[in-house]
Amino acid sequence: MSLRATYVRAPDRRAQDLIDACARALARHGAGGVSVRTICADAGVSPGLLRHYFEGIDDLVAATYAHVGAAVADALDAAVAAAGPDPRARLAAYVNASFRPPIATQDLLSTWLAFWSLVKSDPAIAALHRDIYAGYRVALEALLLDAGMAAADVGQAAIAITALVDGLWLELSLDAGVFGAEEAAAIAARWLSVWLPE
Amino acid sequence: MSLRATYVRAPDRRAQDLIDACARALARHGAGGVSVRTICADAGVSPGLLRHYFEGIDDLVAATYAHVGAAVADALDAAVAAAGPDPRARLAAYVNASFRPPIATQDLLSTWLAFWSLVKSDPAIAALHRDIYAGYRVALEALLLDAGMAAADVGQAAIAITALVDGLWLELSLDAGVFGAEEAAAIAARWLSVWLPE
DNA sequence: CCCCTTGTTGCACAACTGTATAATCTTGTC
DNA sequence: GACAAGATTATACAGTTGTGCAACAAGGGG
Numbered sequence: 001m002s003l004r005a006t007y008v009r010a011p012d013r014r015a016q017d018l019i020d021a022c023a024r025a026l027a028r029h030g031a032g033g034v035s036v037r038t039i040c041a042d043a044g045v046s047p048g049l050l051r052h053y054f055e056g057i058d059d060l061v062a063a064t065y066a067h068v069g070a071a072v073a074d075a076l077d078a079a080v081a082a083a084g085p086d087p088r089a090r091l092a093a094y095v096n097a098s099f100r101p102p103i104a105t106q107d108l109l110s111t112w113l114a115f116w117s118l119v120k121s122d123p124a125i126a127a128l129h130r131d132i133y134a135g136y137r138v139a140l141e142a143l144l145l146d147a148g149m150a151a152a153d154v155g156q157a158a159i160a161i162t163a164l165v166d167g168l169w170l171e172l173s174l175d176a177g178v179f180g181a182e183e184a185a186a187i188a189a190r191w192l193s194v195w196l197p198e
Numbered sequence: 199m200s201l202r203a204t205y206v207r208a209p210d211r212r213a214q215d216l217i218d219a220c221a222r223a224l225a226r227h228g229a230g231g232v233s234v235r236t237i238c239a240d241a242g243v244s245p246g247l248l249r250h251y252f253e254g255i256d257d258l259v260a261a262t263y264a265h266v267g268a269a270v271a272d273a274l275d276a277a278v279a280a281a282g283p284d285p286r287a288r289l290a291a292y293v294n295a296s297f298r299p300p301i302a303t304q305d306l307l308s309t310w311l312a313f314w315s316l317v318k319s320d321p322a323i324a325a326l327h328r329d330i331y332a333g334y335r336v337a338l339e340a341l342l343l344d345a346g347m348a349a350a351d352v353g354q355a356a357i358a359i360t361a362l363v364d365g366l367w368l369e370l371s372l373d374a375g376v377f378g379a380e381e382a383a384a385i386a387a388r389w390l391s392v393w394l395p396e
Numbered sequence: 397c398c399c400c401t402t403g404t405t406g407c408a409c410a411a412c413t414g415t416a417t418a419a420t421c422t423t424g425t426c
Numbered sequence: 427g428a429c430a431a432g433a434t435t436a437t438a439c440a441g442t443t444g445t446g447c448a449a450c451a452a453g454g455g456g
Contacts, residue, residue, distance in 0.1 A: 009403050009452060030319040032230035036444060046405045051445065110318055117315030119372050120308055121228040129372065159369065159377055160385045164358075167365025171357065174317050174327065179357055187358045194392050207422060207433050234414060244435045249415065397456105404451075413442065421434075426427105 015053045015063075017043045022064040027110040031117045034061070062124045065115050068108065069132040075103050076139065087146040088196070094143055095192050098165045099172075099185035109173035137162065149196055157195040164191050213251045213261075215241045220262040225308035229315045232259070260322045263313050266306065267330040273301050274337065285344040286394070292341055293390050296363050297370075297383035307371035335360065347394055355393040362389050 010017075021043035025034040036057050040047045054060040079097030083089040097103060118125040140161060141154045149157060168184040208215070219241035223232040234255050238245045252258040277295030281287040295301060316323040338359060339352045347355060366382040 004405055004450065006451075007404060011403060014403085028318075030315050031228070032315070033319055035442080037442085046407095048406070048445085048447080049404060051447095052403075057444065113315060113318070116368065116372065117228050117230075117311060120226075120311070121231055133373070156377075156381065156385070159381070160362075160388075163365035163369050163382075163385065164362045164389075165365070166368050167361035167363070170314065170364050170368065171361050174314065175331070179354075183354065183357070184361075187354070187361065190358075190392065191362075191389065194388065202420065202435055204421075205434060209433060212433085233412080235412085245414090246416080246436070247434060250433075255414065399454105399456085401454090402452090405449085407447095407449105409444105409446085411443080411445105414440100416439085417437090419435085419437105422432090424429105424431090426429085 014043075014045065014049065017045070018050060018053060018060055019064045019067050022060050023068060023111050024107070026061070026064065026114040027107040030110075031061075031114040058122065058124065061118070061122075062128060064111075065125060065128050065132070068111055068115075069128065069135075072103055072108070073132075073135060073139075076136070080143070087143070087148065091143040091147045091196070092189065092192065094140065095161065095165065095188050096185050098169070099181040099188065104169075104172060104181040104184070106173070106176065109169050112169060113173050133162070144196065147196055153195070160195065161188075161192060164188055212241075212243065212247065215243070216248060216251060216258055217262045217265050220258050221266060221309050222305070224259070224262065224312040225305040228308075229259075229312040256320065256322065259316070259320075260326060262309075263323060263326045263330070266309055266313075267326065267333075270301055270306070271330075271333060271337075274334070278341070285341070285346070289341040289345045289394070290387065290390065292338065293359065293363065293386050294383050296367070297379040297386065302367075302370060302379045302382070304371070304374060307367050310367060311371050331360070342394065345394055351393070358393065359386070359390060362386055 018039060021039045022034065024042060025039050029038070034057070036047050036050050039057070039060070040050055050057065050060060054063065076094055076097050079093040079100070080090045083093035102108065115125060115129065119129045120126070137158050140158045144154045144157055145151065165188060168188060171178070172181065172184055216237060219237045220232065222240060223237050227236070232255070234245050234248050237255070237258070238248055248255065248258060252261065274292055274295050277291040277298070278288045281291035300306065313323060313327065317327045318324070335356050338356045342352045342355055343349065363386060366386060369376070370379065370382055
């Protein structure tokens with residue numbers, strides 16, 4: 001006479017279920033508000049299952065960062081590809097995509113903020129951050145070069161552009177009512193034109 | 199026969215001791231790594247004392263944000279005052295001070311990042327953030343106006359400048375090796391000159 | 397139907413959390 | 427010295443945390 005709940009196996013998608021639930025928890029509660037129990041409840045599984053698919057909750061958070069980071073990179077790449085062959089259009093598309101869905105959504109930006117908050121205290125997140133940001137920087141530098149910028153300038157330009165994008169993400173995430181993604185995109189476009197005049 | 203530790207009373211500075219210890223903990227461990235025990239150990243007092251001076255740990259974190267926020271505002275004001283009467287010099291000093299001690303230190307920027315990470319999940323921090331950032335924006339807008347910017351433009355300029363400063367703070371905090379405060383200050387000065395040409 | 401593999405549940409456990417509070421120590425006043 | 431106020435210590439407590447794991451249920455194959 002068992003009172004244990006029935007279930008349907010879905011091993012193919014459990015890890016992703018947990019990653020998605022983790023991203024939602026990070027967005028809603030910040031890094032400090034995630035726990036094995038809240039994530040697993042959201043994913044519709046028992047708390048012990050997390051350990052079957054991940055080493056522990058820290059491993060899950062890292063996997064979530066890797067996943068969201070890849071999704072952002074994919075969205076940026078898709079925007080560049082859709083812009084066609086013109087180097088300047090591709091560059092503008094890269095920057096502009098940061099302020100469009102699927103990137104500029106409250107959920108993703110809030111999740112991103114949670115990852116930032118973990119960089120100083122979690123070595124695995126710090127390593128991921130380094131790799132992910134290096135990837136974005138390499139891509140941005142290549143686009144800047146293709147658009148005609150002198151090689152000596154692309155380093156600082158990439159830093160400056162990345163800083164403004166991150167800052168705008170931060171403000172969009174924290175102060176959703178003060179201004180919107182359209183305005184952010186216009187500000188970023190203006191900054192881009194400073195570094196690469198017509 | 200008591201084994202209880204001896205102590206010296208210092209009620210005048212206990213609250214501040216706790217605030218300083220809280221700031222250090224936030225900088226070192228992020229928001230998720232602070233606890234009553236770690237803060238009080240750092241402050242050299244017993245864990246129960248926190249509740250004597252603050253409603254609870256959340257109240258202490260909020261008091262720490264108020265304190266650090268006021269320290270930043272004071273540093274910005276001091277830089278403006280030291281710049282003399284010229285409106286453009288005062289504006290430049292305001293922006294530049296963001297990249298000088300006592301603001302652009304690893305500890306303060308890391309503490310700041312921790313506060314950002316709490317805005318979405320802690321209503322008291324959110325309210326403080328709103329007030330603190332409104333204060334900075336009002337001050338910046340006034341300086342922009344004094345420097346000759348059209349009233350219709352100061353809103354967006356303040357947002358744009360704040361976003362870049364925050365973004366640079368974030369990068370300085372997370373990637374201390376990639377570039378430094380001098381470079382950040384130069385980038386910010388360039389952005390300022392975009393919004394207020396000579 | 398039976399058997400086996402494995403995905404999953406539910407919970408035990410040690411450790412940690414914030415809060416509350418009794419007891420005690422310090423120190424200023426008389 | 428005696429006493430009182432209050433600063434402080436140390437710890438109890440209920441609740442939560444991540445991890446580990448026994449037990450069981452699902453489902454595929456024979």
